[in-house]
Amino acid sequence: xxxxxxxxxxxxxxxxxxxxxxxxxxxxxxxxxxxxxxxxxxxxxxxxxxxxxxxxxxxxxxxxxxxxxxxxxxxxxxxxxxxxxxxxxxxxxxxxxxxxxxxxxxxxxxxx
Amino acid sequence: xxxxxxxxxxxxxxxxxxxxxxxxxxxxxxxxxxxxxxxxxxxxxxxxxxxxxxxxxxxxxxxxxxxxxxxxxxxxxxxxxxxxxxxxxxxxxxxxxxxxxxxxxxxxxxxxxxx
Numbered sequence: 046x047x048x049x050x051x052x053x054x055x056x057x058x059x060x061x062x063x064x065x066x067x068x069x070x071x072x073x074x075x076x077x078x079x080x081x082x083x084x085x086x087x088x089x090x091x092x093x094x095x096x097x098x099x100x101x102x103x104x105x106x107x108x109x110x111x112x113x114x115x116x117x118x119x120x121x122x123x124x125x126x127x128x129x130x131x132x133x134x135x136x137x138x139x140x141x142x143x144x145x146x147x148x149x150x151x152x153x154x155x156x157x
Numbered sequence: 158x159x160x161x162x163x164x165x166x167x168x169x170x171x172x173x174x175x176x177x178x179x180x181x182x183x184x185x186x187x188x189x190x191x192x193x194x195x196x197x198x199x200x201x202x203x204x205x206x207x208x209x210x211x212x213x214x215x216x217x218x219x220x221x222x223x224x225x226x227x228x229x230x231x232x233x234x235x236x237x238x239x240x241x242x243x244x245x246x247x248x249x250x251x252x253x254x255x256x257x258x259x260x261x262x263x264x265x266x267x268x269x270x271x272x
């Protein structure tokens with residue numbers, strides 16, 4: 046089955062700094078890579094995703110980059126704010142995109 | 158658009174007892190998933206339905222877990238008997254299931270504590 050590794054497990058940054066979280070996957074057929082944000086006690090929510098036909102996608106302060114050759118994709122958050130503090134999960138699909146294997150999560154803390 | 162609904166939100170039971178969770182997906186979503194999220198970990202897929210049929214239940218502990226989606230809409234997940242290690246948040250998610258839309262929408266989850 047698909048194996049997804051996510052690093053780092055915890056990340057602490059100062060407000061206004063950038064944060065980068067990286068995931069690697071094993072299934073070369075994977076073609077869809079979402080990132081979910083989960084605040085304490087709440088449901089995971091999709092914040093950005095990327096298809097394998099592009100190398101980068103940006104949405105305001107959030108961007109995702111994909112390197113299919115190396116089989117890794119990264120989440121970039123610029124100008125971090127306290128409300129960015131949460132656990133972030135990457136995921137990679139199997140079964141033709143029908144199901145997702147999630148990474149182990151990154152606890153991001155944005156300090157004032 | 159109403160989101161994925163789940164109930165109950167919290168449940169505390171003793172080991173060896175039974176428990177059931179309910180999920181109502183977003184209207185029109187053919188694909189429904191149940192995930193188990195243990196504290197500090199990512200969601201782990203237990204079972205996937207397409208309409209009322211099971212697509213994947215390879216990670217469902219079938220000796221104690223069961224799930225159904227009889228009319229292709231609501232779904233229930235049951236644990237009987239529960240073990241201490243079943244303490245987790247059980248998340249239901251749904252997806253449109255057609256075309257190129259892969260996005261899964263999660264419900265608020267049911268937090269289960271087994272004592």
